[in-house]
Amino acid sequence: MNWSLILEIARALMLARIKQTLIAAVGVMFSITMFVALLGFMNGLNGLLDGLILNRTPHIRLYNEIKPNPNQPIDQSREFSGGVNIIRSIKPSTSRLSIYNSASIIQTLESDPRVLGVSPKISTQVFFNVGTIDLTGLVNGIDVEKEAQLFAFTDYVTEGNYGDLNQINTIILGKGAADRMLASIGDVIQVTTAQGNRMQLKVVGYYQSGLGDFDNVNSYASLSTVQKMLGEPPSYLTDIQVKLHDFNLAPPMARELEEVFEIDADDIQTVNAQFETGTQIRNLISYAVGITLLVVSGFGIYNILNMMIYEKLDTIAILKAIGFSPQDVNRVFITIALSIGLVGGVAGLIFGYLAGLAIDQVPFETQALPTIKTFPVDYNPKYYIIGGTFSLITTYLAGYFPARKASGVDPVEIIRGK
């Protein structure tokens, strides 16, 4: 097939109607621009909102849960094994919160190729003694460097220096908790643990996650400070937080670790199922809007091609008379449609990228999101690939019916009708 000739004819037809062709291309360009900008913006926001929770959430959390022993003595007795045993008023067995053999678990995890990093943690309930009032709170003992590296801890320390946390007897207070206690940086506050140990801690910073409830309760101290506070040895850990390279592996791996270490393991998907759903629905909406835009521009192309075919009936008839087959004519018009799609699509992608850059400059400051200064935009190439592909698909479909009509033109009818 002589494609260069088909292209040449398509080009000549487009140049003869350059204004309409350009308008069609601008239509495609506009919709692709909107598509790319919209998806980039939407997903930037999605990423930001999900990040609020997901950045701070370990992919797998290992801990000991306080729960009743599932193996009650009666179930192990041969005498009663055949029946349905009902036991009332079972109490949780005395188990400790600390993880057995934590050092070797961490070592094993760190050598696992699926694991990005491991961060130990101690979670404990405390009272903050403020004058005559006791405020309840949670103090998280963390490995500062690892927490910063894996869970973006530093992003959320809005005032003070997170490095100061490595000194003994220091604390970073949640913003809400600090406001209630009227504690400013440099103040010393008194903390009482559930076991009754009292301790003086110096405030070295504020922590603000953007989730008010979280910030009212949670505070951070170093592992050793919390161990000291509880009177526990340096091996004492209540949680091991694991971050994976691919967080989709979390559910099966959590089951695996549960068995290997005989410990409780939560994966991120189970704990935060609702975020996944929210993201999916927001994605769905932005795709729906983007594709609607493309379909509308597709109708524009359809109209313009139809008009072109009516104007160029003579040309089509003569092409057929001098030996162009219906398929060749079809190809000419499909080529026109695809060229409009290609030019409009490429321009749209460029303008979409520029629109993304522009949105990225719009200031967006909110109390809840201390690290964000401008609107977030996601420049994932995926959206550009989808946008480009869709521009070609819609223009192909928009060109399909006019092209079929053109290929069906009966030259005799046109030539005689003159």
Next chain:
Amino acid sequence: MSVLEAKNIDKFFFNATTTQVLKKVSFQIDRGEFVSVMGKSGCGKSTLLYILSTMDTDYKGELILDGELITGKSSEYLSRIRNEKIGFVFQFHYLLHEFSTLENVMIPALKLGKYTREEIEHRAMEKLRIFDMQDHALKKANQLSGGQKQRVAIARALINDPLLIMGDEPTGNLDKKNSDIVYAKFKELAQDFGQTMLIVTHDPEFAAGTDRTIEMEDGRVVSFE
């Protein structure tokens, strides 16, 4: 040897009532013949020409071109035959206005793809030279006068060295002077190049200058001489 042979061609128009416009039309044209088809308007001569040109496939009977039965072939195949073996000249010039004169002449040859682009350009210039149109080669088709357009159209019909040139009243839309020029060119093609031609006309003067005149009346061939 016959170039084109029509056997018992019947053609019906279905327009509210069925009318038969061609009735058992049979004739043949030999190589090198310059044949005209004459008849009153509405006698079916144009209809016949479109059937012979393979563009109209809705007929009964048999059509043999260059010894090959072409009735019932696919439209793809017929397109190729039109491109390779038939040159067509219409009453209303029918050049492609989007292209230059030269490109108009080149397009059927580019479609055929037998020669390289340079060769085709060279051949197209030669054909234009036959019709004294070489100076207008780079003009757009719509900048030419009617007579000039028709001369270019004949040059285009010749580009693939077709077996047969068909014309549907090629001088019908031209004034006397241009008509004479076009007529002279046809004559020249017949005499100097031995080109087989079948021209529909209702100009008795034109018909008189051809080797043979097929006369039609009411859908029938009434005379071959």
